[in-house]
Amino acid sequence: MAHLPRGVAQPAELIKRLNGLVFTPEYGVVKWRHTVDDDWSGDPAIFFWITLSDAAADRNVLSRTTRRIKDFIIKQIDPAGEWDLIPYFHFRSQSEQEKLKDKVFG
């Protein structure tokens, strides 16, 4: 029998957990969304679409910014271990999003 990932079988539970994610201002997160879908290999995945403040997306601090956010999400949600979903992260700055207007980033 095919194994249904917990994140797909129990979407309400997953959303409840995700709604509990609160980024304090020092994370530099302006907006974030998630989608659950298969990745290119057909494996179940959760995608995080994160808009950062321009200051947090500055190249000199970007590594620290994104590492902190990824660590925070993985520690709080544990997408792979608890929900059988491979986590993927996409970032952009607020000014980039204003030009690109990509709906997936909200």
Added chain:
Amino acid sequence: MAYHDDLLRHAVFLSELDLPEAPKQVDLRRAVSAAYYALFHLLTVEAAQNWRRERQRSRFARMFDHGRMKTCSSKVASRPLPRDPAENAPATLLKLVAESFVNLQHARHTADYDNAYAWSRTDVWDLILDAEDAIKAWMGIRETTMAQDYLIDGRSITIRVVHQILCTLRSVNSSGFIFSCSRRRQSSFT
């Protein structure tokens, strides 16, 4: 300079083209691809170092399968870290390598096949940093048993690679060959 370093520098170069103006999508897409292949080629070259016959190493490195490497990396990335402090540090670095491999491969596929997605420099720089961090992490653990086991995953990559090697080399040399590697790393091939 090693090929993976050249690929990373190329990724940075492409991502910076047209600064401070808006980047071209083609440059960002090729930068993502270069960042992924920096890590991919580093790992396959590292695995090939275990092959005793130097002139066959590049052929060996070509036998790695992107999909199987992703499967193996996903398993490592989702594994809980060991509690033993001696194993925890290298396992943390290996997990970083595995997570980056999965993330970069997915990004590479998106960059190459999904023309609807608009890349930003921030997105691409994060991926390049991911590749840089993974390469640094790898350099710190490359000689450990767990890193070597990751290169030649016991259940997925090995069987296929060994089968291909046997077929390839038998067809090259009908008199057969001795399947051998250094004693230190021999367990990786069993």
